[in-house]
Amino acid sequence: MFCENPNRCDTNNALLITLLLATMLNSGVVAAEGERPQRFIYNSDGSNMFIYKQVPMQPADVFTYVDEVADTQVTTFFMCPNYGMPLMYPSKVTEMIGTLLSEEKLKETYEQGAKPEKKKTSARGIANLHALVKAGHDPVGLVVDRAREKGLEVFITLRLNEIHDVQTDGSLIVSKFWRDHPEWRVGKHGDKILPVFKDIIGGSPEHEVHPIVASWFPGALNFAIPEVRAMRLAELRECCERYDIDGIDLDFQRFPIYFPQDEGHQHVETMTAWVRSVREMTRKVGDKRGRPLLVSARVLAKPQQNLDIGLDPITWAKDDLVDFLVISHYLRNDFALPIGEFRKQVPASFPLYGSIEVEPKRDTFRNIARQLWDDGADGILLFNFFTTRENRGEPPFELLDELGDRSTIKATPSP
Numbered sequence: 388m389f390c391e392n393p394n395r396c397d398t399n400n401a402l403l404i405t406l407l408l409a410t411m412l413n414s415g416v417v418a419a420e421g422e423r424p425q426r427f428i429y430n431s432d433g434s435n436m437f438i439y440k441q442v443p444m445q446p447a448d449v450f451t452y453v454d455e456v457a458d459t460q461v462t463t464f465f466m467c468p469n470y471g472m473p474l475m476y477p478s479k480v481t482e483m484i485g486t487l488l489s490e491e492k493l494k495e496t497y498e499q500g501a502k503p504e505k506k507k508t509s510a511r512g513i514a515n516l517h518a519l520v521k522a523g524h525d526p527v528g529l530v531v532d533r534a535r536e537k538g539l540e541v542f543i544t545l546r547l548n549e550i551h552d553v554q555t556d557g558s559l560i561v562s563k564f565w566r567d568h569p570e571w572r573v574g575k576h577g578d579k580i581l582p583v584f585k586d587i588i589g590g591s592p593e594h595e596v597h598p599i600v601a602s603w604f605p606g607a608l609n610f611a612i613p614e615v616r617a618m619r620l621a622e623l624r625e626c627c628e629r630y631d632i633d634g635i636d637l638d639f640q641r642f643p644i645y646f647p648q649d650e651g652h653q654h655v656e657t658m659t660a661w662v663r664s665v666r667e668m669t670r671k672v673g674d675k676r677g678r679p680l681l682v683s684a685r686v687l688a689k690p691q692q693n694l695d696i697g698l699d700p701i702t703w704a705k706d707d708l709v710d711f712l713v714i715s716h717y718l719r720n721d722f723a724l725p726i727g728e729f730r731k732q733v734p735a736s737f738p739l740y741g742s743i744e745v746e747p748k749r750d751t752f753r754n755i756a757r758q759l760w761d762d763g764a765d766g767i768l769l770f771n772f773f774t775t776r777e778n779r780g781e782p783p784f785e786l787l788d789e790l791g792d793r794s795t796i797k798a799t800p801s802p
Contacts, residue, residue, distance in 0.1 A: 415462040416540050423738040426766035427791030428713070429456045430465040430544060430742075433475055435773055437526065438511050442501040443518030449529045452773075455784060457537035460791030464534040465544040465636055465768070468527045468626060470509075471560020472549045475516055476527045476629075480621040483520075485513040487563055493517070496559075507777065509559055531630045542634045542683065543626040546641035547619055553606035554599070564618060571612045573647045574605030581648045583695045587687060588643070588717045603642065610645040610697070611654055616661045623665060627672045627680055634681030635669065637662070639698055640715050643687055651697035658697050659708070666708045685713040685742065685768070688724055690732065704733040713768045715742035720755055726762040740766040743790075745774050749783050750799040752790060760793035767791065 418424040436452040437444065453464065468474050473484035485493055493513075500514030519526045527543075534541045552558040553565070554576060569575075580588075580601050588604075589596035608615045623635055639645075646654045662684070669680040686700045687693045693700055703709045712733075714724045724741045733739065741759040746752050756767055767790055775782045789796045 415538070421736075423736060423765045424711075426463050426540075426711075426738070426740060426768075427460050427787075428463040428465055428740065428766065428768035429461045429772065429787070430768055430770045431467060431530075431773065432469070432771055433467040433527065433530070434470045434512055435771075435776070436530065437475070437515040438507045438509075439776070440515065441503065442497070442511060442514045443522070444515040446519075446524060446529050449519070449526065450533045453530060453533040453537060453539075456787055457534075457539060459784075459787035460789070460795070461539065461787055462766075462791070463540040463542065464530075465542045466527060466530050466534070467544045467546060467638070469546045469549055469641075470512065470516070471551050471558070472562035472565055473560065474527075474622070476525050477520060478622070478625060480625050481618065482563060483516070484559060485517055488559075513559065525629075528630060531632060535631060540633045541631075542636045542681070543623075543630060543632050544636035544638050544685070545619070545623055545626065546638045548607045548610075548642050548645060550603040550607050550642050553603050565608065568608075568614075571609055571615055572605070573607050573609045573644060576602060576606055578605035578648075580604050583651075583692070584644065584648060587692055587696070604644050605648075607642060607644045609647065610661065611647075611650070611657060616664075620661070620664055620668065624668050624672070627669060632680070634683060634710070635665075636713075637665065637682070637684040637709075639693075640685050640687065640717060643692075643696060643717060646697045651695050654697040655694065655699050659699050659702055659706075662703050662708045663706075681710040682708070683711050683713060684709050685715050688714060688716050688722075690725075690728060701729070701732045704737045711738040711740060711765075713740045713742050714764075715768070715770065716744055718744050720744050720746060720751070723758050723762065724764075726759065726764050730763055738765040740764055740768055742768040742770050744770050745772060747775075747779065749786060752783070752786050753796050753799055756790040757793065757796055 416424050416426055436449055440448045468476060470484040473482045475484060477483050496510050497514040500508060500510035516526050531541050552560050584604060585596050610616055627635060666682055669682055673680040684700060686698060690701060700712050704712060714726060714729060720743060726739055726741055729739055741764040743752060743755050759767055772782050
């Protein structure tokens with residue numbers, strides 16, 4: 388950035404660096420000189436925080452979902468503001484979930500969600516979100532502020548191409564923007580997915596592609612359309628300006644399709660230019676608030692898979708468009724993430740983290756974490772760790788005091 392007064396520019400840059408270092412030290416994200424910062428990231432899809440507790444939720448009810456992971460080895464809290472395609476706060480650039488319902492329908496949804504016997508439903512989540520807003524609270528802001536209060540580094544992680552439930556007419560988690568523009572989609576419902584996408588979301592005979600999930604993919608929005616890219620950038624900008632966060636995460640795994648299935652290679656530069664625009668936006672917002680905003684990206688498990696669908700995270704790392712990458716499977720852990728393959732292609736100082744998807748056994752988590760640390764990962768992200776509540780009870784929270792450091796992972800029994 389050009390500065391007419393070099394002395395003042397140097398002073399401002401020094402202040403920004405000081406503020407960033409203070410934030411990292413406070414959150415436990417530290418690195419010795421010449422070393423890459425180590426992180427243990429807890430990723431939350433956000434909506435889970437509002438579907439279990441009775442309507443109307445109070446701020447103290449929301450705080451429990453941060454407190455349960457605070458004071459552990461977790462350094463960084465990723466909060467997702469999506470509830471499907473809509474957002475979970477009163478947005479000025481898109482819709483909050485439920486706001487486009489008629490007053491009568493919203494009241495009916497609230498009443499359904501408030502029934503004590505109802506559990507884990509969208510109706511309950513919508514009812515709780517709207518109750519909090521009506522009481523003067525920002526649901527996402529409550530989470531962000533609590534996490535910062537607990538000394539955690541905080542990111543907003545935006546799902547860039549949500550397609551849950553696109554096959555359902557009138558779904559509450561499908562946005563008006565999506566419904567109004569069928570011509571801005573990568574295909575149409577019922578299209579078959581190509582082998583590259585079967586490999587990404589299926590991976591092996593033991594993890595076959597679920598037919599409903601596969602049917603969602605042709606309904607994704609097409610990032611070759613300028614209006615689609617502009618909408619996502621506007622949502623990210625709003626989050627950066629609205630919340631006291633340390634950074635934003637671009638979740639390319641939700642869902643990993645951004646262009647017509649056979650056109651990914653043609654649009655690599657399109658997506659790189661968009662990521663560059665995200666970086667420029669965060670720098671402007673960071674300069675205005677006097678504190679830097681980091682940018683991370685959760686990307687596909689293999690470098691070639693990323694290129695096949697139009698993503699080029701290696702170039703993003705080399706060109707300083709992102710501050711770190713999270714290498715991730717799609718809802719499974721069926722092969723060791725190739726951290727070393729990525730490491731050979733990114734700058735030596737660039738941090739790489741590995742994601743662990745939800746597993747039923749504690750020792751599986753431990754074994755995967757050991758492998759990631761041994762393969763040179765700079766940290767670990769737990770993706771939607773809480774989802775065991777849907778059918779298997781409380782998550783094994785004791786692992787949050789193990790997996791964040793190779794030396795603290797407990798031994799597993801010999802086979």
